[in-house]
Amino acid sequence: MKIIQSLASQIEIGDITLSSFANVIDLYSKANIIIIVDENTHDYCLEFLMTNFSALANAEIILLPEGEENKVMEVCFQVWETFTEFNFSRKDLIINLGGGIVTDMGGFIASIFKRGMNFIHIPTSLLGMVDASIGGKNGVDLAGFKNQLGVFNNPSHIFIDVSFLHTLPEREFYNGYAEMLKHGLIADAKLWKDLIVVKSDVELMDEKLIYRTIKVKLDIVKADPKEQNVRMKLNFGHTIGHALESHFLSSTPIAHGHAVALGICAEAYLSLKKKKITQEEYKEIEAVIVRNFPMIQLTDEEIKDVLEIMKNDKKNNGSAINFVLLDKIGEAVININLKQKEIGEALFHLNVLGSALN
Numbered sequence: 001m002k003i004i005q006s007l008a009s010q011i012e013i014g015d016i017t018l019s020s021f022a023n024v025i026d027l028y029s030k031a032n033i034i035i036i037v038d039e040n041t042h043d044y045c046l047e048f049l050m051t052n053f054s055a056l057a058n059a060e061i062i063l064l065p066e067g068e069e070n071k072v073m074e075v076c077f078q079v080w081e082t083f084t085e086f087n088f089s090r091k092d093l094i095i096n097l098g099g100g101i102v103t104d105m106g107g108f109i110a111s112i113f114k115r116g117m118n119f120i121h122i123p124t125s126l127l128g129m130v131d132a133s134i135g136g137k138n139g140v141d142l143a144g145f146k147n148q149l150g151v152f153n154n155p156s157h158i159f160i161d162v163s164f165l166h167t168l169p170e171r172e173f174y175n176g177y178a179e180m181l182k183h184g185l186i187a188d189a190k191l192w193k194d195l196i197v198v199k200s201d202v203e204l205m206d207e208k209l210i211y212r213t214i215k216v217k218l219d220i221v222k223a224d225p226k227e228q229n230v231r232m233k234l235n236f237g238h239t240i241g242h243a244l245e246s247h248f249l250s251s252t253p254i255a256h257g258h259a260v261a262l263g264i265c266a267e268a269y270l271s272l273k274k275k276k277i278t279q280e281e282y283k284e285i286e287a288v289i290v291r292n293f294p295m296i297q298l299t300d301e302e303i304k305d306v307l308e309i310m311k312n313d314k315k316n317n318g319s320a321i322n323f324v325l326l327d328k329i330g331e332a333v334i335n336i337n338l339k340q341k342e343i344g345e346a347l348f349h350l351n352v353l354g355s356a357l358n
Contacts, residue, residue: 002211006218007136007225008154013211016122016161017052024120024157025055025093032092033059034083036106039066041098044167045124049097059095060086064105068256069249071101071141073149079109090114096155099125100132100175100256104147107138111153120157124164126176126204127257130183130213133158135221135234144249145312146242152226160214162205173201174292175257178237180204181288182264183216186233189330191216196288232334236324237264240346243309247302254296261293265353266346270338271326273345281329286353295354303347307340 001014012019025033033056037046042063050056062079064070094117096106103121110119121133139150165173177198184192191212198204217234224231241256241263248254265286272282298306310321320337327333 002207004214004218006134006222009136009156009158011134011158011160011214011218013160013207013214015163016049016159019159019161020157021122021159022053022055025053025095028093028118029055032086032088033095034062034088034092035059035095035097036062036064036079036102036109037097038064038099038102040167041102041124045097045164048164049122064098064102066101068101068141068245068253071105073140073142076105076109076112076140080113083113088113088117090117092117094119095122096120096133097122097124099123099128099172103128103133104137104139104150107136107153107155108140108150111138111151116153119155120159121155122159122161122164125168126165126173126210127179128176129160129162129165129210130176131179131217133160134214134217135231136225141246144246145309146246148312160210162207162210165201165205168201170201171255173204174261175255177204177292178257178261178264180209180213182234182237182260183213185264185268185285185326185329186236186324186332187216187220187330188212189328192329196284230334233324233332236326236332237261237267239263239310239313239321239323240266240306240343242313243306244296246309247306258293261289262296262350265289266350267323268326269346269349270323270342273342274325274336276333277326277328281326284329290353290357295350295357297351297354298347303344306347307343310343 004011094110096103110117123129123133136152136154138153139147142148180195184195220231237260241260244262245259268282268285271277323336323338324332324334325336
């Protein structure tokens with residue numbers, strides 16, 4: 001069992017039945033315990049938790065609808081109304097059992113209700129374990145734009161048990177894989193090298209690899225908890241990635257990790273064009289993304305729409321579109337303002353890659 005103390009959270013990596021989880025929920029023996037799940041974790045993870053921890057026998061279960069399109073305030077209001085009907089208080093405990101959407105929304109719901117309830121995360125997806133549950137960001141989407149509403153607030157505990165990953169379909173591992181690759185690219189070249197030779201979902205379930213990925217994020221977050229400076233590095237791949245995710249939300253949604261992977265490829269291309277990385281470095285990154293993620297093609301009108309969406313990115317400063325680019329594999333630089341023409345060329349490059357594979 002690995003235990004990490006970071007900011008306000010205690011993170012435990014290992015078998016949850018051997019962790020301090022039982023002791024934590026015992027502290028709430030005279031309070032209400034609420035478990036927030038989505039349809040998948042309700043069906044595949046909840047029974048395991050309830051069976052192994054008798055103190056959860058009377059827990060209230062809140063079921064969130066699945067999918068990014070439901071990560072919205074309307075669903076939060078429904079949950080808060082339920083909390084009010086059940087007379088839940090600030091001294092009660094929320095357990096967020098699920099992937100990135102559940103931890104994002106559950107943390108936001110807990111942080112807002114009665115100015116803040118106690119909550120913990122039990123991430124059940126690779127994306128949740130290596131990224132979404134770590135760092136205290138909680139939020140929801142607004143008007144089709146990613147994470148426009150949110151707060152910084154850390155759970156008291158995060159319990160990471162890789163056995164939950166056995167419930168995932170193989171494609172879900174690639175959501176987390178994209179974020180792991182990003183962590184290597186921005187801060188740990190050795191991690192990048194170790195990740196790009198991974199050949200299966202089983203290898204991605206390695207606790208040591210997950211710990212190393214988490215450690216990259218924790219070190220950055222510890223240095224800049226409220227994203228005023230170096231924490232912005234974690235947004236590499238996300239400026240274009242979030243815009244693509246938002247664009248496809250109204251037609252054929254693509255997974256967050258898929259969008260981030262495309263964003264990594266496009267923003268690495270921009271890093272090349274700005275002469276920050278070498279042709280060899282870019283080709284290595286491109287090869288990894290093309291090998292592991294489906295490429296896309298965008299019409300001219302769709303490229304215009306993606307560029308419009310980017311204007312609402314949280315990282316922007318005035319009218320400038322703000323990017324994180326790579327200085328080399330293992331190092332990133334923040335606050336790079338790019339012109340729409342440059343970004344359009346990167347999106348067109350994704351089209352070229354997509355065409356080459358068809």
